[in-house]
Amino acid sequence: MKGIVFAEFLEMVEDEFGLETVDAIIEASDLESGGAYTAVGTYEFNEMVSLLKSLNARVQIPIDDLIYAFGHYLFNSLGKAHPEVIKSYTSPIGLLYSIEDHIHVHVKKLYPDAELPTFKILEKTDTSISMVYASSRGLYRLAHGLMEKCFEHFNASATVNYELLKEDGSEVKFDIVQDA
Numbered sequence: 725m726k727g728i729v730f731a732e733f734l735e736m737v738e739d740e741f742g743l744e745t746v747d748a749i750i751e752a753s754d755l756e757s758g759g760a761y762t763a764v765g766t767y768e769f770n771e772m773v774s775l776l777k778s779l780n781a782r783v784q785i786p787i788d789d790l791i792y793a794f795g796h797y798l799f800n801s802l803g804k805a806h807p808e809v810i811k812s813y814t815s816p817i818g819l820l821y822s823i824e825d826h827i828h829v830h831v832k833k834l835y836p837d838a839e840l841p842t843f844k845i846l847e848k849t850d851t852s853i854s855m856v857y858a859s860s861r862g863l864y865r866l867a868h869g870l871m872e873k874c875f876e877h878f879n880a881s882a883t884v885n886y887e888l889l890k891e892d893g894s895e896v897k898f899d900i901v902q903d904a
């Protein structure tokens with residue numbers, strides 16, 4: 725997992741819970757990196773799992789909710805770090821439709837060793853989109869949060885429903901309908 729994701733995660737933890745909590749979860753997680761992340765570095769996904777578990781133990785918020793909140797946070801972070809990637813889009817559904825074939829393709833050029841999910845489009849209209857998220861990391865609640873913030877970015881909102889196609893969350897179908 726790329727360092728930018730870790731760095732933004734720790735930034736969110738600092739904003740929400742303070743620097744003391746950042747230090748505490750790094751200490752508790754016994755990380756190979758020691759908790760020092762550079763944006764372009766690559767680190768074991770397991771370190772994120774450890775950080776999430778440590779944060780969950782400390783603040784008593786379910787891990788899934790922490791990941792979802794991080795999705796909201798991360799959309800703005802990625803948009804700020806790479807404005808050129810999202811600036812060509814004029815609608816949230818247009819952006820979601822292009823994650824697989826444009827956005828994450830571009831990300832792969834920026835970060836050649838990025839480990840990205842796949843999104844298979846099942847159906848699309850002007851106001852709705854259905855797609856299947858697939859990734860061994862099972863970060864579908866991160867996708868959920870990112871999708872919602874994507875609508876907010878365009879001053880819109882949407883109803884996002886999802887259904888686990890595999891119990892471990894490695895394949896999840898999303899049905900997204902833009903609110904009128």
Ligand code: HEM
Nearest residue numbers: 725726802806809838839840841859861863867870871874
């Ligand atoms: C709403 C739109 C987007 C969705 C739903 C989405 C979804 C995701 C998800 C769920 C992951 C976690 C990895 C996994 O699940 O296997 C991920 C990783 C990532 N995405 Fe996206 N993404 C979106 C837009 C973007 C944009 C606009 C950028 C950059 C400008 C971006 C850059 C990245 C990067 C850098 C990673 C980390 C890869 C790694 O750690 O190796 N994504 N994305």
